[in-house]
Amino acid sequence: MNRSIGLLILAVIIAALFLVLRRSPAPNPPAAASPTTTEALAPLAPTSGSSVQGTVRFTQTDQGLRIVAEVSGLEPNTQHGFHIHEVGDCSAPDASSAGGHYNPTASAHGSPDSPEHHAGDLGNLEAGEDGRARYERTMADLALEGGLASVLGLSVVVHANPDDLTTQPSGNAGPRVACGVIEAAEG
Secondary structure (H helix, E strand, O other): OHHHHHHHHHHHHHHHHHHHHHHOOOOOOOOOOOOOOOEEEEEEEEOOOOOOEEEEEEEEEOOEEEEEEEEEOOOOOOEEEEEEEOOOOOOOOOOHHHOOEOOOOOOOOOOOOOOOOOOOEEEEEEOOOOOOEEEEEEEOOOEOOOOOOEOOOOEEEEEOOOOOOOOOOOOOOOOEEEEEEOEEOOO
16 A cells, blocks of 8 residues: 555656646747848839829938938929828728828827927928929937837838828828838848
């Protein structure tokens, strides 16, 4: 009888060890160093009924995210709201699939120069007499990857009207006339 109890205790100990070892996660192998993305592109395609198109280039710098846009097909001598939107999807004919302005900090809409603004508030594009606009700005509070305000995989949208920089939540910028998904640049 003592031998039976001893064997039973030994079996319980072995079973308990088996369960503990089985539930313990295997150590993870060291992660391979992956290169940080330093450049991204968003090719702008026109929404339904629009002829606006272009390219937005994003470059990570020590000062923040440098954004350079070249846009054509705009009405001459006009302003157009320009924003990063929260979803990287431009598939809807009106680009509504891109969601609202990118706003990870739940801030009020505003000018990119004001202390409080959506992370995606880029201000306005200004079209010249030829219907082309060039935009260049470094946003200290944005990054391509990592951190709260990373934009890789989101979308960038050009609106039909100027952003008034105050109306909540979108600056009264009107319909979307072009949209592009921000993707890592090849190479």
